[in-house]
Amino acid sequence: MDKELLRRIHCPGDLKVLTPQELVRLAAELRQEVLEVVSANGGHLASNLGVVELTLALHLVYDSPTDKIIWDVGHQCYIHKLLTGRQEDFASLRRLGGLSGFPKPRESVHDAAETGHSSTSISIAMGMAIARDLNRDKYNVVAVIGDGALGGGMALEALNHAGAQKLNLTVILNDNEMSIARNVGGLSSYLSRVRTDPKYTRLAEDLKFVLKKIPAVGDQVYRAAERIKSSIKYLLVSGMLFEELGFTYLGPIDGHNLGGLQRILNQAKNYRGPVLIHVVTNKGKGYGPAEAEPAKYHGIGPFDLETGATKPGARTYTDVFSQKICALAKKDPRIVAITAAMPDGTGLRPFSRQFPGRFFDVGIAEQHGVTLASGLARAGYRPVVAIYSTFLQRAYDQVLHDVCLPGLPVLFALDRAGLVGxxxxxxxxxxxxxxxxxxxxxxxxxxxxxxxxEGMLDLALTLPGPAVVRYPRAGAAVLPATLSGPLEAGRGEVLRDGRDIAIIGLGPTLYPALQAQATLHSLGLSAAVLNPRFVKPLDLELLMQYANRCGRLLIVEEQAAAGGLGSAILEGCSALGLTPLTRLMGVGDMFVPHGDQAELARLCHLTAADIVAAAQNLLTRGRVGGSREKKA
Ligand SMILES: Cc1ncc(C[n+]2csc(CCOP(=O)(O)OP(=O)(O)O)c2C)c(N)n1
Known part of the structure; x- marks a missing residue:
């Protein structure tokens, strides 16, 4: 495919001169471009293939960047990027220094807001619409949200507020029946009833046809009928949830019919107050393997474009968690598992098959998931909440107030801790x-x-209170096996003994720490390498021993240096009255961009070479009030 039409599109205005036939060809070219780049770089494939016509319609009807389009989660923004002047850079998608896989206002004025975490779009859109009205500006604000993201608490809070606020605002509900996996919950069942209930759509069409045929007065009567349409809908469609919330509901409409989409978007522009357009799309549309397995092709690594085949990956921490938690649940019927819409990503799919009555997918609802666990724990169960580190941010107060304050035995399995790539x-x-x-x-x-x-999961499920086990994306290097017997809470270990400096790593940073130790050794420097295992409670005995023995501590972690393991060690030293020379190596005061994990470790100065340099630097610095004199 030569993509001749796509090459002509430099901004959304270029779309407006294309004929309907050319737009259909352009849709095919867009799909091809996304397939080629995502099969090489990895990315969010199925969601993007599903919104090709919707994105074209949005840019044909609205005038970005004057009109604001906010993409919820934002993982479906690739077509939008291709239509808004970024196709020349599209091959760099998700690579270090290249285009982001999510909307970024600093990348383009057409990206109205940063998104990445789910269910924020309606709140952002409302804020923009209120500001527009306060400033007496005139532009349209559109939130595009999936049926999965719509079930998130924030989206529901915003819907509730928007209806009452009576703002001019359009919410496009992109309903493909899928979150990452099949969507769950009452709202999803409701949407499926609306989608498949032909009563309203058919009757509305019949009414229009009949009324318009009445000579002279037909149009007027039809317009009057339009005004009472909400009551007709109320009678005809079960629930009319969105109308009850104060929205004008339009749809359901076929999200792959470009002409139909343009008509309904134009219609929505003329309504006063918030409008919700229910658009039905196929996730993975146009690519057989993704249509057949939309969950697999939701977010995917590089794959073979011809066959759709992916390379089998090495064993990951997620795999280990997945197997171990099933083994533990077999022995302990109190173990129940909770995911927030990520049964596959978290590795809980096998658990859901083996223990269907003890598995709960709460949808994109991290806050509810955590507090649900607290209820289960109060009744004697041992809930395991499997969640990505970044998404637990949503549920800070629930962790604190509902789980830790009462000291309930909930296990948080935090996957994707550290740099995710x-x-x-x-x-x-x-x-x-x-x-x-x-x-x-x-x-x-x-x-x-x-x-x-495995040892930590064993231990966590015997503790009387809450526990977090955090582990990184992907696999693990082979390290000296030191675990003989069960772990003890708050007990670390010595991986290498040494005299001059103690390097303290956590999880994956212990590999470069050991490499650095070998290099330092070859330079005649004696470094210890410590694995504290527990950030809380910290092994204060080990800390005291090595602070006194070496007088120099170098702490390396894939975590914001502010508040991480290094901070815990400084607090420990302060409590013990120790004053070793210290250097914290973590992520500085920055948001780390996208790129491959190894490149990002270099960017954050967390490689073995960085550790060697930092250790040498620390070794040449004089001591400030410790128990040992500076080494010669
Ligand atoms: C707070 C939060 N939790 C989980 C995720 C992970 N996540 C990314 S996309 C997605 C599913 C979104 O489904 P939907 O909104 O229906 O969009 P679709 O991909 O089906 O178009 C999930 C759970 C997230 N981005 N944010």
Whole structure:
């Protein structure tokens, strides 16, 4: 496919001169471009293939960037990027220094807001619409939200507010019946009833046809009938949830019919007050493998375009968690598992099959999921909440108020802790330690390898109170096996003994720490490498021993340096009256962009070479009031 039409589109205005036939060809070219780039770089495929016509219609009817389009989650913004002057850079999608896979206002004026975490679009759109009205400006504000994201608490809070506020605002509900996996919950069942209930749509069409045929007065009567349409809908369609909330509801409409979409969007522009357009799309549209398995092709690594085949990956921490939690649940009927719309990503799919009555997918509802766990724990169950580090940010207060304050035994399995790679700044797990470490009653640990993860899950499920086990994306390097017997809460380990400096790593940073230790050794420097395992409670005995022995501590973690393990160690030293020379190596005061994990580790100065340099630097610095004199 030569994509001759696509090459002519430099801004949304260029679309407006194309004929309907050319637009159909352009849709095919857009799908091809997305397929080629995502099959090479990985990315969110199925959602983007599903919104090709919808995105074209939005840019044909609205006038971006004057009109504001806010993409919920934002993972479906690739077509939008291709139509708004970024196609020359599109091959760099998700690569370091290249285009982001999510909307970024600093990348383009057409990206009205940063998104990445779900269910924010209606709130953002409302804020913009209120500001527009306060400023007496005139532009349209449109939120595009999926049926999965609509079930998120924030989206429902915003719907509730928007109806009451009577703002001019359009919400496009992109309903493909899927979240990442099949959508769950009452709202999703409601949408499916609306989608499949032909009563209203057919009757409305019949009414229009009959009334318009009455000579002379037909149009007037039809317009009058339009005014009472909400009451007709009320009678005809079960619930009319959105109308009850104060929205004008339009749809359901076929989201792959470009002409129909343009008509309904134009119609919506003429309504006063908030409008919700229910658009029905096929996730993965136009690519057989993605249509057949939309969940697999939701977010995918590089794959073979011809066959759709992906390369089998190495074993991951998620796999280890997945197997271990099933093994534990077999023995302990009190174990129940909760996911917030991510049964596959978190590895809970096998658990859901083996223990269907003990598995709960709450939808994109992290806050509810955590408090649900607190209720279960109060009744004697041992809930495991499997969640990505970044998405637990949504549920800080629930962790604190509903789980830790009463000291309930909920296990948080925090996947994707640390640098996650290509999804970038909205998805890195760099803040969970800072967010959780100060909460009383909570035990926090991170394994250095797979067997330690298993040991930590064993331990966590015997603790009387709440625990967090955080682990990184992807696999683990092979480290010296040191775990003989069960783990003890608050007990770390010595991976290498040494005299001059103690390097303290956490999880994946222990690999470069060990490499750095070997390099330092070859330079005649004796470095210890410590694995504290527990960020809370910290192994103060080990800390005291090595602060005194080496006088120099270098702490390396894939986490914001502010509030992480390094901070915990400084607090420990302060409590013990120790004054070793210290250097914290973590992520500085920045949002880390997208790129591959190894490149990002270099960007954040967390490689073995960085550790060697920092250790040498620390070794040449004089001591400030410690128990040992500066080494010669
Ligand atoms: C707060 C939060 N939790 C979880 C996710 C992970 N996530 C990304 S997309 C997605 C599903 C979105 O489904 P939907 O809104 O229906 O969009 P679709 O991909 O089907 O178009 C989920 C759960 C997220 N981005 N944000």
């Amino acid at each position: 290509e999804d970038g700044e909205t998805h890195h797990g760099l803040f969970d330690l800072s967010m959780l470490r100060h909460i009383p009653n909570l035990t926090i640990m991170m394994p250095k390898d797979f067997s330690e993860l």
